[in-house]
Amino acid sequence: MKYAMESEGEAKRLETQAQQKGYQLDGELAGVHLPVTGKFLDAGCGSGLLCRYLKAQASSREVWGVDFSDLRLHQAAQAAASENLNIAFQREDLTTLSFEDASFDVVFCRYVFEHLARPDVVLKELHRILRPNGKIVLINFDGIVVNMHSRDQFLQEQLEQLAKGYVGDLYIARKLPALLAHHKFGDIHWQTSCMDFTASNRQEEALNTRSRFEFANEVLCRIFGGEKQANEFKARYFSALDDPSTTIFYTKFVVEGTKR
Ligand SMILES: C[S@@+](CC[C@H](N)C(=O)[O-])C[C@H]1O[C@@H](n2cnc3c(N)ncnc32)[C@H](O)[C@@H]1O
Numbered sequence: 001m002k003y004a005m006e007s008e009g010e011a012k013r014l015e016t017q018a019q020q021k022g023y024q025l026d027g028e029l030a031g032v033h034l035p036v037t038g039k040f041l042d043a044g045c046g047s048g049l050l051c052r053y054l055k056a057q058a059s060s061r062e063v064w065g066v067d068f069s070d071l072r073l074h075q076a077a078q079a080a081a082s083e084n085l086n087i088a089f090q091r092e093d094l095t096t097l098s099f100e101d102a103s104f105d106v107v108f109c110r111y112v113f114e115h116l117a118r119p120d121v122v123l124k125e126l127h128r129i130l131r132p133n134g135k136i137v138l139i140n141f142d143g144i145v146v147n148m149h150s151r152d153q154f155l156q157e158q159l160e161q162l163a164k165g166y167v168g169d170l171y172i173a174r175k176l177p178a179l180l181a182h183h184k185f186g187d188i189h190w191q192t193s194c195m196d197f198t199a200s201n202r203q204e205e206a207l208n209t210r211s212r213f214e215f216a217n218e219v220l221c222r223i224f225g226g227e228k229q230a231n232e233f234k235a236r237y238f239s240a241l242d243d244p245s246t247t248i249f250y251t252k253f254v255v256e257g258t259k260r
Pocket of ligand 1: 003014043044045046047048049050066067068069072092093094095109110111112115116
């Protein structure tokens, strides 16, 4: 299954996003205890920003980044080389990883699960490649893009249509602890935080979502039944965001588990 936002500009969007309030790695990982050695995997690494962060924090870590986009891996390798960071990047589909059983100490998967058509299959694979007592860290937003309210009833219906028709699950974050338990992970715990787009950061998020919608245009056309309808949806969405009484907020989940 193709990634919905696959595009030349996606690496730049991910790097810009990581600078936005609420998306910064420092905040996300503040409560996560990580060893300074061992083998780390970033599953669905995108532009490799988390790989670079992990390696820059402790050069004794062996860091791997995998993604099924050749373009993203090329961009990630270039960014790591420009910072003199030794990180292994490899093309992998998360549903069928080529790694041996029990080969990683820590596995991260950040902002990927909402895009997966088969989250169960991916979690089974991540469990397989973790060593016993190895740690998994899943970072996701619940309700990303769609958790908004305006008095435009037609838009509200379109948002439901978007969430229903999306390839993955835009509300997956709340389901991750149960998914981990189902896959026999133990010591499951999580932290949540609210990312609220108010006057000061709403414009940044609107720009981010403009890129998301541009890159995922094919998906929007499929969901809304054509280019004209997709454009109408986008116009309503951004007009609602321009209205200061429209609420938009996502809940970030940082979920940890241990392989038993
Ligand atoms: C929203 S981006 C997140 C990238 C990165 N983790 C970050 O935090 O910026 C999702 C990434 O997951 C990758 N991806 C989605 N499904 C995948 C799959 N089945 N196998 C490998 N990579 C996948 C996409 O190519 C994309 O780079």
